[in-house]
Amino acid sequence: MADVPKSQTQVAVIGAGPGGYAAAFLAADLGLEVTLIDPEPNPGGVCLYRGCIPSKALLHVAKLLNESVEAANWGIRFKSPEIDLDKLRDWKESVVNRLTGGVGQLSKQRKITYIQGRAKFTEPTQIEISPIKGNKYPLKFEHAVLATGSRPATIPGLIIDSPQVMNSTAALDLKDIPKTLLVIGGGYIGLEMGSVYAALGSEVTVVEMMPGLLPGADKDLVKVLHKSIERKFKEVLLQTKVSEMKEVKGAIKVKFQSEEARVNEGRFEKVLYSIGRRPNTEDLGLEDLNIELDDKGFVKVDLQRRTSQPTIFAIGDVAGEPMLAHKASHEGRLAVEVIAGHKAAFEPRAIPAVVFTDPEVAWCGLTESEATAQNRKIEVTRFPWAASGRALTMDRPDGLTKLIIDPETERILGMGVVGAGAGELIAEGVLAVEMAALATDVKLSIHPHPTLSETIMESAEVFFGQSTHIYRPKRK
Ligand SMILES: Cc1cc2nc3c(=O)[nH]c(=O)nc-3n(C[C@H](O)[C@H](O)[C@H](O)COP(=O)(O)OP(=O)(O)OC[C@H]3O[C@@H](n4cnc5c(N)ncnc54)[C@H](O)[C@@H]3O)c2cc1C
Numbered sequence: 331m332a333d334v335p336k337s338q339t340q341v342a343v344i345g346a347g348p349g350g351y352a353a354a355f356l357a358a359d360l361g362l363e364v365t366l367i368d369p370e371p372n373p374g375g376v377c378l379y380r381g382c383i384p385s386k387a388l389l390h391v392a393k394l395l396n397e398s399v400e401a402a403n404w405g406i407r408f409k410s411p412e413i414d415l416d417k418l419r420d421w422k423e424s425v426v427n428r429l430t431g432g433v434g435q436l437s438k439q440r441k442i443t444y445i446q447g448r449a450k451f452t453e454p455t456q457i458e459i460s461p462i463k464g465n466k467y468p469l470k471f472e473h474a475v476l477a478t479g480s481r482p483a484t485i486p487g488l489i490i491d492s493p494q495v496m497n498s499t500a501a502l503d504l505k506d507i508p509k510t511l512l513v514i515g516g517g518y519i520g521l522e523m524g525s526v527y528a529a530l531g532s533e534v535t536v537v538e539m540m541p542g543l544l545p546g547a548d549k550d551l552v553k554v555l556h557k558s559i560e561r562k563f564k565e566v567l568l569q570t571k572v573s574e575m576k577e578v579k580g581a582i583k584v585k586f587q588s589e590e591a592r593v594n595e596g597r598f599e600k601v602l603y604s605i606g607r608r609p610n611t612e613d614l615g616l617e618d619l620n621i622e623l624d625d626k627g628f629v630k631v632d633l634q635r636r637t638s639q640p641t642i643f644a645i646g647d648v649a650g651e652p653m654l655a656h657k658a659s660h661e662g663r664l665a666v667e668v669i670a671g672h673k674a675a676f677e678p679r680a681i682p683a684v685v686f687t688d689p690e691v692a693w694c695g696l697t698e699s700e701a702t703a704q705n706r707k708i709e710v711t712r713f714p715w716a717a718s719g720r721a722l723t724m725d726r727p728d729g730l731t732k733l734i735i736d737p738e739t740e741r742i743l744g745m746g747v748v749g750a751g752a753g754e755l756i757a758e759g760v761l762a763v764e765m766a767a768l769a770t771d772v773k774l775s776i777h778p779h780p781t782l783s784e785t786i787m788e789s790a791e792v793f794f795g796q797s798t799h800i801y802r803p804k805r806k
Pocket of ligand 1 (some may be wrong): 343344345346347348349350367368369374375376377378380381382383385447448449450477478479480481498519610613614645646648653654655656657658686
């Protein structure tokens with residue numbers, strides 16, 4: 331006999347990305363009865379199925395390919411790699427399946443009712459579920475968490491419908507390795523995917539309308555990455571816009587507009603557009619419940635992630651920037667704590683951002699650009715990786731660690747890193763900022779040698795003009 335669907339639940343979670351499933355799991359751990367709804371067969375969302383995880387699996391391969399070339403500098407010569415694209419794709423899929431399957435198991439172990447389908451609100455305490463199989467039915471809830479995430483943004487009229495024009499999801503499918511690839515957008519997704527294709531053998535051009543790659547990130551960090559991207563990509567076009575795209579004889583003809591008019595047009599076998607992401611707020615019944623959106627289209631939430639309907643919370647990409655998986659999970663867990671009656675609010679001091687290019691770029695807390703924009707008095711200390719023993723053993727002197735410090739209180743307000751493995755190092759900065767560490771705390775914490783983490787300790791030493799491995803006396 332088929333299961334009769336439940337007619338009510340304590341917590342309904344709509345969308346099972348890293349925000350939704352983290353929320354559902356904590357709610358179950360806190361003893362609440364949970365229903366989790368998502369179109370995919372298992373939880374995972376964009377992050378696990380077509381975002382963070384598959385892109386990092388491919389970037390791991392890109393790193394190996396790049397290192398196999400660099401090894402010639404160390405007296406090791408490898409033959410040109412042979413790329414078995416089917417096998418590579420299978421391996422990437424196996425990582426995704428293992429992880430999503432594992433999260434599915436964890437959902438079952440927690441006795442969460444997982445429904446493969448879609449949901450929309452019909453009342454402040456009711457959703458309508460459209461399961462993949464079977465008929466629509468209503469589900470009453472006490473609280474709901476909206477975690478429907480986001481999708482790639484597009485520009486109607488510019489982005490044409492062609493199998494040669496890809497968004498990030500199509501790029502991750504890795505159908506082939508185009509000879510030439512244009513990446514529209516110099517943000518982290520474009521640069522990460524561009525790096526994958528460049529390592530696999532495509533000639534990659536990236537076009538960005540702003541004056542620098544990774545708009546918003548500190549310029550000194552971006553400069554190091556820019557140099558490396560210029561070596562790996564065919565061309566980096568800044569302050570340039572794509573004004574037209576046309577399919578012509580198996581290629582995409584693209585027109586550019588730039589003040590310098592350095593390049594007016596080009597032909598590319600494939601184009602990847604990565605020009606931002608849009609929150610998924612459509613077909614959810616939000617208007618009927620007067621759930622407000624902000625001027626960028628995100629669901630408006632308070633410090634506890636409650637929407638304008640007190641029974642409904644919103645978290646993750648649908649609830650605002652930064653659109654990152656770890657921010658989504660943190661918010662999801664926080665909203666559930668509030669639902670469970672705990673005193674909690676979303677007030678992180680440091681949400682880390684990591685760009686998994688080579689070198690990686692990572693930052694957290696206050697950035698130098700933000701401090702400048704706010705006219706805030708800060709001291710920035712920098713430690714170049716050319717002075718790090720560990721960086722030299724890896725032949726990776728192309729790095730920089732910096733701390734943003736309040737000169738009066740000596741408190742660490744932010745950290746930035748560019749270099750191999752920056753994404754792992756930034757966690758220490760997060761802890762320092764969240765724990766209100768002072769430069770002295772970091773300076774006096776013994777860091778293991780030889781590691782890249784020493785560059786953080788030495789950046790703190792720079793604040794006192796006492797770094798062991800660079801000579802930079804304190805200015806009086
Ligand atoms: C190529 C790429 C690489 C990325 N790399 C990183 C990275 O390295 N690190 C990082 O932090 N972030 C990364 N991100 C961003 C990250 O994927 C998102 O920030 C994260 O997935 C947001 O989580 P979420 O839970 O808010 O929503 P999502 O992961 O978007 O999940 C939302 C889910 O809700 C479902 N849904 C939508 N509507 C409904 C409905 N009506 N009913 C039921 N379900 C619905 C969707 O199908 C989806 O499964 C990357 C993104 C992309 C595209």
